[in-house]
């Protein structure tokens with residue numbers, strides 16, 4: 001997962017026109033949290049959610065869907081769209097850290113998980129974070145005349161304390177704006 005995360009972040013930075021590899025390399029010594037989600041069958045699936053709508057606070061998230069029916073959904077143009085699992089594939093999702101580092105060019109999408117009436121669903125999610133020594137702020141290459149920073153630059157510690165002290169009535173990413 002570490003190598004996959006480094007490669008994906010490298011392609012993201014290349015797509016942004018960033019030549020230096022400091023951002024992608026920061027995922028080599030980064031922090032990786034693994035969460036396993038189990039969604040038992042639910043007789044009234046329309047009345048509950050497996051995971052409420054949120055965007056991840058990671059750099060990127062890599063999700064292995066262990067089921068053969070959709071449960072993960074993303075909000076696209078105001079509608080929830082299910083992700084059809086593909087055997088052996090991993091879903092790569094942008095988190096708030098890459099949203100900040102890309103100065104908002106890449107967005108951390110809202111997603112949620114729904115439950116199934118008959119079948120249990122499992123997912124294994126790896127949240128990938130850069131190493132604690134890199135600041136979390138817009139990449140310098142993206143800032144210049146006419147391109148103002150949208151987000152504050154925070155230390156790793158500052159970013160996580162803002163996250164854990166966030167106002168739950170407000171969007172976290174909005175609270176990081178300058």
Ligand SMILES: O=C(O)CCC(=O)C(=O)O
Pocket residue numbers: 035037051056063071072073111112113122123125
């Ligand atoms: O299980 C899923 O499909 C979604 C999990 C998720 O979004 C999360 O753990 O942050």
Ligand SMILES: [Fe+2]
Pocket residue numbers: 054055056111
């Ligand atoms: Fe998530």
